[in-house]
């Protein structure tokens with residue numbers, strides 16, 4: 194041990210070779226510990242709605258607006274504040290409009306620059322100089338630093354300031370400078386972003402969201418069931434591929450695959466036209482309001498049906514291959530009587546709403562036809578070899594996981610599967626039983642194996658496990674007894690469509706249970722929270738996202754347009770700044786266009802869930818803990834220098 198410590202100190206002394214250098218670093222780190230904690234932003238269930246996502250990212254769920262309020266208080270009208278906020282969110286677009294209306298642009302530039310610099314000063318004051326410097330846009334780094342740093346030596350600050358601003362305007366750089374300042378404010382307002390799952394499916398732009406996340410300065414992701422579905426598809430798992438395409442078809446979003454990811458769907462389209470040419474495919478009507486011509490609509494519903502039938506077949510094969518999944522009862526194709534058009538489910542007979550299954554051989558209902566097989570082979574290759582998709586999935590793998598413990602909060606997308614008694618529910622994974630945190634970790638390791646395992650068998654298990662995570666009863670990301678896709682397409686009886694939620698969801702007011710979950714993940718019962726998404730909060734029915742006196746927050750972002758329309762669901766996002774936790778309730782997002790034009794902000798209401806007694810500092814956070822460790826190590830090094838154990842490297 195002593196030897197290890199000596200070696201470690203030697204290494205450290207290479208980085209801090211003198212007493213002076215080690216001391217400076219200790220002082221710097223100590224200074225960081227005493228700064229206010231950075232703002233964390235939590236978003237979930239974005240479901241491909243890239244415009245709404247982008248807006249919430251820009252407004253920091255109300256954080257930018259709060260900064261403006263802090264700086265200008267009563268000295269600015271609410272309208273002006275909103276205009277300034279909109280400018281900060283959409284500087285380029287907003288200025289285009291202003292230029293058309295404003296008569297004296299020079300005055301406008303002056304006032305605006307002054308205002309932006311004030312907001313910028315306030316947002317930057319929470320951080321060290323070095324951190325702010327790293328965030329500065331290179332073109333304006335020097336001048337911004339000048340403007341946002343207090344200059345006690347300069348007595349006539351106003352004229353110093355004015356001369357800089359006048360020069361910027363005179364040489365025609367005002368617009369670029371306004372854009373740079375606005376983006377800097379956005380960048381500094383939120384220090385770290387958490388995405389609590391479900392970036393993909395239902396909306397039109399998940400690939401755009403992924404690109405934005407890759408650019409974002411600091412983010413972690415807790416995978417949602419839809420994200421793992423896409424990961425499985427990218428890994429070449431056929432059940433996942435079929436589901437991904439089915440959901441894209443269902444929402445009129447096949448463009449995501451064709452244009453976004455360059456996956457060729459022509460073979461599927463041809464096959465669908467040939468096979469279901471005269472079939473009205475009434476069970477496969479689209480959801481949402483895709484911008485389609487009647488012909489496009491016709492083609493899409495046929496593709497929707499074609500891929501759904503393929504899905505039921507390949508899923509049947511996966512279920513047979515993996516008896517451990519215990520999903521035999523989800524295999525329903527062999528329960529259809531193709532002559533009478535009845536299907537038997539749980540001992541009851543139901544009439545099928547669709548009776549046209551030209552590719553299903555009643556003797557071998559789960560076998561793909563030769564054409565279907567050919568399509569799946571091509572799709573598998575296309576998913577595996579799509580560069581953009583693979584890049585997006587690698588990002589999910591690198592920045593994400595199934596859960597995260599961060600600054601005393603436990604984050605996951607769905608739930609921790611529980612028994613009816615509120616105990617951790619054991620789930621069998623390839624012959625062994627896991628629960629709670631162990632279950633999470635085992636499943637996550639299989640997801641990674643699905644991409645990286647050398648052993649082909651393990652890799653295949655990993656891939657199949659991704660499909661299971663999407664819809665399995667024991668999946669913490671799904672948290673329901675079954676996914677009733679078959680019933681929802683083919684049976685009229687709504688009772689059969691019901692998917693029963695895991696007992697977890699009805700026990701969130703039970704403090705003993707909640708503490709049990711927290712303890713399972715190594716967290717104490719006090720000062721900690723569970724943050725999850727996945728279940729839309731039906732505010733119309735009086736549902737509340739805050740449970741267990743504020744210990745649990747279910748913050749489905751409610752971004753999904755199709756869901757908003759049907760149930761009046763409100764979305765929630767969460768902010769955790771140095772003063773506490775703030776829940777933001779959102780109204781439906783109309784469009785980026787409206788946000789700029791009408792200056793409407795979808796963030797409507799802020800509910801303070803928890804206000805800390807003492808402002809939280811970096812020293813109180815996880816990073817603070819690491820910094821304190823570094824300080825301790827450096828102090829040991831200092832001691833070694835001073836006692837002569839290690840010589841300075843002068």
Ligand SMILES: O=P(O)(O)OC[C@H]1O[C@](O)(COP(=O)(O)O)[C@@H](O)[C@@H]1O
Pocket residue numbers: 391395418419673676677678692727
């Ligand atoms: O309404 P849709 O898009 O058909 O999806 C319904 C399906 O989505 C699920 O709710 C899963 O998606 P979520 O993770 O967004 O809840 C299934 O349980 C359900 O069968």
Ligand SMILES: [Mn+2]
Pocket residue numbers: 391417418419606670727728
């Ligand atoms: Mn989900």
